[in-house]
Amino acid sequence: MVKILIVDDVPFIRDIIGDSLEELVEKGAHLLFADNGRKALDLIAKERPDLVFLDVMMPEMNGFEVCTAVKSDFGLRGVRIVLVTANGQKHDIDQGYESGADRYVTKPFTPADIMKAAREMLNPDLLPTGLTSFQRA
């Protein structure tokens, strides 16, 4: 079962990302939610999700810090991280990649952007039938 963690301190952003992944949920994907970086790190360690949609600007622990912590933990090397942020400048993006992010989505985004990122990041073997990355638009 595919596990996807959605991390954002704004509730409706979590809802939009979750609803954007409806197609995967209907086919068995399990969604987890966290509203700050600290909780996200605890959940990642506990649940080992396949994919994390991670906000950058958050209280307690920002997305870059979470990303760095996850990517420096050998046991969590399979967790793919998509940073979701309002700062789309090249140096922000570079900072995201330097902290170990696998992909970047800038706000505002459409549900299609989120699904596209999920398809690209998830192992095709984990994707429900009909949603492999080879078949994306």
Next chain:
Amino acid sequence: MSREELHGLLKRQLKRYLGNSFIVPDELQGFIGAISEAYHENDIDRGMLERSLELSSQELLQANSEMRAVIQAFPDILFHLSPDGTILDHKTGFSADLLLEKETYRGRRIQDLSERDVSDKFTEAIGRVNETGTMVSIEYPLAIRGKEEFFEARLVPLPEGQIFVIIRNVTLIRQAQEELLKFNVELENIVNERTRELRDANERLQELDRLRTDFISSVSHELRTPLTAVIGFTHLINRRLDTVIFPLIDNDEPKVSRTIGKVREDISIIMREGQRLTALINDVLDLTRMEAGQMNWEQECLDLNEIIEHAVSATGSLIRQKGLRLTLELNAEDHRIDGDRDRLIQVMINLISNAVKFTEAGQIRIHTETDGPRLVVGVSDTGIGIVPAFHQRIFEKFQQVGNTLTAKPRGTGLGLPICRHIVEHHGGEIWVASEQDKGSTFSFALPLSVRGCRIALYDSPALTPWQR
């Protein structure tokens, strides 16, 4: 030789020996003549020597007078001392500088003229002159008629242990030095004060800079978050209406059908305007960063043809939607430049998008050529054109062609100012040539790479950095 021809002195000597009536014997005539000749030559030599001595004396006198005149002109006090400091001779300079009547100096020891501190200095200096045979300088204060004056004495060794002393009143020089020192201290204080003010101002500027950066970051976050709700939820609502709600509704009823159509249209407007608002926010933030000097510019070797092809790929659907014809005439032989790839792609996309926006039929032509050390890129269209009055203004912020009260603006009004900033950052220029109802050509020129750079390879097309 007659007696009269003999030299006077010889004649007197002969007279003393031989008496008044001396006669020079014939056999001695030659000898006596030679002696007389020698006396004459001696007279001539002596005369010449005396003349020479006379001249030398005159020169010496002249030189002496000149030296005396020079010494007299000096305000300094001069003492000629014996090895123990006794004053042998003196020249007293300005009488205002003298402790005693000038006639009373001779025969006194210079060490005995003043108070102990000064005397000790002279004693020590005379000792050093005698010991080293070199000039020694000392400085000392003296109270003269109740007023403290400062003097400098130079003790110069003379032959046989004698010493020549030159004493100069340096009160004014010292006062000037003190004034200068005081002035320097004041100047230093002023400089320190100004430096502190500049540092404070710089810190305030840095603080403002930081606040501005924070502001840009906050504005970016605060505008994009609600916009994410608008765009995200609109797409989700649209999808749910299409996949869940509308299929359940019987739209045979004309009113229901019309309402569904209206709902679809309204949602598409929200989606379109949401995208427009996103573009506006992006433009505002870009321009703010550029104007604040906070843009992080990249600098790499670029192939401008690749940039043009990338921009064409990104705008291809817009061109096709309008049924316009696109022509590429990339004639520049050298198209290597140094710059920021993403920002130059932004310039090309802005210019092509503008051309599409204001052209209803015809073609868009993208052309390049070299112009000396520059590469010139043009985007020409067969659109509505621009009246001359607007040719400069359109590169300023929020300037759009036409009356915005009667015609809705068709962009943010920031695209061209952003293009200008980007091009000018690269050391280039941007301009427009246009004729109303016939079309426009937006051109920009960039300096060609002078270092013959190697071009980095990019996957093409890559519309956004994270898709590389």
